[in-house]
Amino acid sequence: MLYGNFKKSAQHIDKMLNAQSREEVLKNRMWLKATIEIVRFLALQGIGFRGHDESSSSLNRGNFIEVLKCKAEGNDELSSVILDNAPQNAQYIAPSIQKEVLHILANRVRKMICDEIAGGKYCILVDEAQDESNTEQLALVLRYVKHDGLLMERFFAIEGVENTSVVTLKDAICVTLGRFDLSIQNLRVQGYDGASNMRGEWNGLQALFLKDCPFAYYVHCFAHRLQLALVAAAKDEMNIWQFFSHLTCIVNLVASSPKRLAELKSFQRDEIACMLSTGEREYDKGANQIGTLHRARATRWSSHYDSVKDLIDMYNASCRGTGRHFQQPDHITVEHQYHFDIFNSAIDLQLMELEHRFNNEVVELLTLSSALDPSDSFKSFNVEKICNLAEKFYPWDFTGQDVKTLKFQLMHYQLDVSSDPKFQNISSLTDLSRELVVSKKFEYYALVDRLIRLVLTLPVSTTTTERAFSGMKRVKTAIRSKIGDEFLADYCTGKLAEVTGVVPDDTLSLSSVTEATTFFKKLLKAKREGIGALGGGKAGIN
Template identity: 30%
Template sequence: MVQRIYVDDGGEVIERFVGVVHVTDTCASSLKIAIDNFFAKHGLTMSRVRGQGYDGASNMRGELNGLKQKILDENKYAFYIYCFAHQLQLVVVATSSEYASVSGFFDYLAKIVNIVGASCKRKDSIRQKQYDDFVKRIEMGEICTGKGKNQEMSLARAGDTRWGSHLKTIHRLLDLWKPVREVLIALSREGADGKIRGNALSLAEKMENFEFVFIGHLMLNLLRMTNDLSQALQLKNQNIGNAVRLIEDMKYDLKKYRDDGWEELMKEVTTFCSQNEIHMPNMEDVIPGRVRRTIDDEPQTYLHRFRADIFYQVVDLLLNEMNERFTKSNSELLMCIASLDPRDSFQNFDRERLLRLAELYSEDFSASDRGLLKIQLDRYISNVKNNEVFYGLRDIGELAKKMVDMKYHITYGLVYRLLELALVLPVATATVERSFSAMKFIKTDLRNKMGDVFLTDSLLCYVEKDIFASVENEAVLQRFQAMGPRRLQLPKDTSVRNKM
């Protein structure tokens, strides 16, 4: 599936679905041949490509024989950007799998969702208990009624490849804590066999464990932070400069949460335990029966266990993964692009880095262009810093549109060319994946023998529906009429056509 990213005449970044290519296998060589044939068919040239982006599959981003390297061998200016959204996904996956307590929490979470959602009877029981709880709390004045409030909900099953779904799963479990626990207790007494009763009892006991509750609230807060970033990275109008800033903001927020988030987290957990009658240990007490790692290992308090061994370690692990996965944020290319950032009155402006960016794109900037760019950059920064029209801009996407509005893309054409190159670098593959998801609406069980050409044309109409919505029906009818001889001439009068 091929997507095209470009900057239109108004300075807006546009990402368009181009087509689907059928391949016999997914090795890098086959994919490269398919792309070359696709480009030749549509009159495109590889030499004009200025960015390529994929997920983390080895056949795509392999350093020696991956697709990105084969394209770079042919065009060194087609800079590769590893999908930011996929990298963030790997950060969360690594955090949840490498730390034993967190991994165990998600295992138990999946078991709770599976056993409670295994039958309609259990789901109905949760709904009824939830309804009874709403009625009781409304009568006591704890919650108020109104449009959109106190909506019925059910446990959400988490997906292995979509870690944003784990946020919903944890959130739903905490909201349905009492009904779920009551169903598990009922199953432990009335289950069909000993295995179901035993599993239900162990899960009900786990829900009454303070550590399980603590990790649930900790992961809920961390997943909320990463989910906001994930959603932002998948926006269609996202650009590379803004994405790098969002990553850095995320790292800052994590550091701040590590330093200042403990007290707030404990308040949330304490309130939750009080509402759900869960025993909360004294943080100053020594943990009884703890297995010592060494003979000299001193007794450990609950405070040290939950604050140092869980809270700090999980947040630090997440931070380390962010730094390791997003090493490209420190690469020369992205540091140069960051110099275009208009925030804080163009505080990040660096003429030398922008000149270096022009050197990296030497195909687009000749030696004479780079000489003129040096002079143009000085005039440009002096002008925009003193022009109130450019105050308050948030990213290079807004800067590009403002330059077009002010006709600065003509006055400072070389600077605007740098902006265009920065804007076409892909941030995430979310748009491509949405196009893949659209295939299930087009190629259904009844249309499973659809040919590649018909599939591409149908997907194009479905994915780019905003474009086709602007096409008049009359133009379509006339085009159809002109394709060949017809038995009847289609009427031009719309009223006559409607009667037909």
Template identity: 35%
Template sequence: MLVANVVQENAPSNASYTSHEIQKEILYIFSNKVRKEICQEIGNSKFCTIVDEARDESKREHMALVLRYVDKEVCIRERKRNDELKEAQTIEVATKIANGELEIGRGLNQIGTLKRARDTRWGSHLDSISSLLKMFNATCVVLSNIAANGGDANFALNQLLSFEFVFTLHLMKDIMEITHLLCIALQRKSQDILNAMHLVSSTTKLLKNFRDSGWDDFLVKVKLFCEQHQIDIPDMNAQYIARRGRSRSHHNEISVEHYYQVDIFLATIDYQLQELHSRFNDHTVELLVLSTALDPRNGFMLFKIDDICKLAEKFYLNDFMEQEPVRLRIELQHFELDIPNHPELQELSGIHELCQGLVKTRKSVISPLIDRLIRLVLILPVSIATTERAFSIMKIIKTKLRNTIEDHFLNDCLTVYIEKEVVENLAVIQS
């Protein structure tokens, strides 16, 4: 009995859990509890599913899944399963350099330093590219020093000093400068949807103008940069020869200029235009614009009963019973006279605060259909940046030295790592 007591007292301090199987079982239990907790938190509430692709260190594609819903405290939640997105090689090179020795500018008499790519990647990529172009010579010096000291930097240096890399870098910078305002607008937590839609239109026009009339000036700018940094410029009239690993049949008897203009310049801009059109087609724009009729800012200035009824009937018809659209209009008529003058519902900054205010004042009980419609609008993923907002942790868990992690184990790791808040709450409840 005495031995048993001693063992039980010392067991917690002696337990090291070095067995991989035990570690995986514990991780599975925790991740399973996290998933169950999220399911319980959602309950019978409506939720939106956002899906994107993800790529791990071993180049395997994964599905990134985000659940967006309104919880019991009337807060918008986004639960993520995976969020590492495929990035262009030039950005990856720029990011690695930005995270390396140039961060402190060591050994160089330079005022600026390359900027680190942050978790919200749209804005930071533009900063990283602009910084890399500004400090191009300094970057080459650092890579040369690393290579001379035995470091594996020759490949990065050769890529950096190639015409194609410089061409691509300038193209990405120019495109990102055009789309920058739209990207910033879409990443704001409190979004001005009407102005964002106007930015979609102006961004599309600017990209088309750049596509149709920007080639000559762009090529001159790239050539000038190459001359300033002693980078070889290919003969644009020569026949293009595909590098090893690329399909040669497509590039038969085309000039170097044709390759850069058609296969890179025009193809990249066309892809951006197609993405804008697919994400913001007429159907989507109408949905977003109609939803602004519920925006409480500026004393419900945008409030329009007809637009709100059209929103419910056209886009959320399956969420309302046959007679409920008629009742919704009546609720809205009372809402228009009552809510804007309610002392506790003044100076609201967004639809989410309106939803919280209706619950707090119990107006959600009197106007359940309006409350239902507002919650449906709240889970609408109005920002195309939603899957980019989470800090990318795929490469933290699955590294080059640890690139054989099986899928189930990786998913459990990601679930626990991403949903730290849920894990901490579980730990508090258990204790």
């Protein structure tokens, strides 16, 4: 009998051990796959992993274990290798295992971002804020153009820092970039907010980076600059300031009292019903909704518009709810009040703010960059301006010979793309960069493609860092305030990897920013010369 078993190779000890080993490998892979899927799902949704009581007798063992149990229902193979059916010393449900899996996933995302940059030029967008535990957190976002021409903005890391001194911030950024072999010499743009420790010309963060890389230009979010110019002008013009002060008082008066808020909605409901019955309003899907008043926020000028619009829509209901009416003095005409006392004064103040917040270097960079704008069939295209852009602002990337070659490429490029139907409906640099790669024209216009990629790293706005902090606040809440910095960084990387990526056509393009900065200058010139929309005539006074 022993001889018979010896002849059966399948029963040899090495074969049996190998078969058992393969079975264990399959079981481990099944468990690991389920764990990775659950960790990724929880991180993406911003859901906590652990529970208050994770013992086997608990009715709720935490999100991770409960989702694992739910996943195992109806799957006998998975159910047989997890939790109570797994060896007691190898259940792999400990928090350290969950953190390790999340850390591996986060590093894979960061490695993928580095592979997409692939030694190219990039921009850093940085901002800092306090988390729920009052720890200063530094959010780092990378903006770059992939090899296939797609413009990307990726959340890269969030680092806890002891303080917000420029040396501490710079060290944290350099350590994070160096950990993934991203060279500071390839940095071309720094995007920060307007805080003094960021924008300081001598001792600010941007100044420290400029010492290492002289052409890593500092860009204060253009959209934020325009916003600040409008807000500052509104505060300096007394009539506008009084208007928004009264508006804020009205909103606070209504919103601070549930009773007055309910009365406002009741008055509004009666007014809408009356207007529908008289035909002043039409029935339509989504129309005639009962709303409320919204506060104007200093960092979002659109919120001022929304707040004013809400008050206009609910003016009668607001007057009934607050018991107040507002009226201009009768001795001043409407034309004089708005044309001279308010409008002209506001234009002057806004021009002063624009001159202050958009210095000559920034305006020149924007103006020269807009020469690459493909909208309106390349209407803004200008060879001399583009060559000047490369020579003055990107000397590290274009030698003197490169600039001469660029000029000849631009001449051929202008004739080629203007006659190519594929480029006729392109309206943004993002689409242009992508189409150059798809059509393979970037091979013939390599220097033009290089310059377009450099210009695309200029951030019009830095909203991605704000989204990072919004994601952080949803992760590190009051009941999860003890999350460590590394776990928080990995958590945010997993959560924000899916919501940051391809940058669509910028709502506020470089060319539109240039137009906005010159718009008020034209208005002021027209006002002074007594022509155009601000043209002459004297308003009468009763």
